[in-house]
Amino acid sequence: MADLYDWVNDRLGIMPGLVYVVRRKIPADVNWLYTFGSATLFLFLVQALTGGLLAIYYSPSPDHAYASIQYIMNDVTYGSLVRGIHHWSASGMVLLVVAHMLRVFFTGAYKYPREMSWMVGVVLLVLTLAFGFTGYLLPWDEKAYWATVVGTNIAGAMPLVGDWTVRLLRGGADLGVLTLNRFYAMHVMLLPMAATVLISVHVAMVIRQGISYPPRRDE
Amino acid sequence: MATDSEADDSGEEGRRRFLSRTAAVLVTFIGGALAVPTIGHIVSPTLKPADNPLVPLGSVDQFEIGKPLKVDFLYYKNDGWVQERNSASAWVVRKSQSEFVVFDPACTHLGCPYGWSAEQNQFVCPCHGGVFSIDGTVLAGPPPRPLDRFQNSVQDGKLFIRQVVQRG
16 A cells, blocks of 8 residues: 555655545544535435446336336346435435535534535535436336426426426426436436536535534633 | 544544544445445346247148248347347248257358258259258358258147257
8 A cells, every 4th residue: 555655646746635635634523413414425426326327227218218117126137226225315315415404504614614615515405406306207107207297387386487497397398208308318417417516616625624613612 | 622633642543443444344345235236237137048938930730741831920039128029930841740940041151041942852042052951951052051940849739949040
């Protein structure tokens, strides 16, 4: 390990910086509530891995979506396990990201100088919900179909732009081929790219600023 | 401000070592637990035996001994979660009451469909003059090997073949 450290460091000179990132000091009086952010990041990585695996077999067309998931569940080795992890981690990620937000809110960690982390975090919360909403349609069963009919109808309640927004979400007046395809593209291409960039920024700010210590009585 | 700057006493050091080792064990365990299904999932199609179902060709009574007959049939091929319906044909030669040979209808030279010549008592390929005997051996022309075959079996008076062609 020492040799590898020297080999990389002789060429890039970044190793002390990486060690600083891993060994950086944190307040001694933090508790388990301060792990929600890291846990969310872990689940994001799990989702990226299991999602990539599911994409090997999933087919985003109304003719094939349901059958391809049946194939994953019944014929692919560990397919039901991989899909199960993706399914439960998705719910877990929404819970953890909300728990993380509540902890940051109630400990006042969003205040100066961490307002930018908060703002990026709010966008990441919305992205997480968008992941959940777009992923829910992909099984293309009755529950997925009608949940998306109802979910996209909600956008129609907006004044003036409501109808147009519904057509934008669905790719047309009704749920169909275009809806499934655009939800899939959002779910596996656009949202992951956006989330990767914003998570990098979010984490870089945490490393730069250090985490906030819990509110103390004497301050 | 209470930070862990007083970490150099041996109790803290011991705790630190214990925690980092516990973390290493957990990471190894979680990594392994994720790696097994990951690899299994990716290599899954290579673990399955090739699909080679039985295809019925109809009653054995339609075939006369020593007189080859070309039969058209439908077969189903599984392509992932899609079942394809294909049509194909085969030359059936009845050698005896219970013994059959079933040939793939493509000449082993370049895949032309060959025919049975009743006068010559031979299979003749119109493309490049390949000639095969009734048992599939090459008698003349460019074919590099005997006719390809389907495995066959007889059950309850019906002839069945395996879908995958065996090289002649």
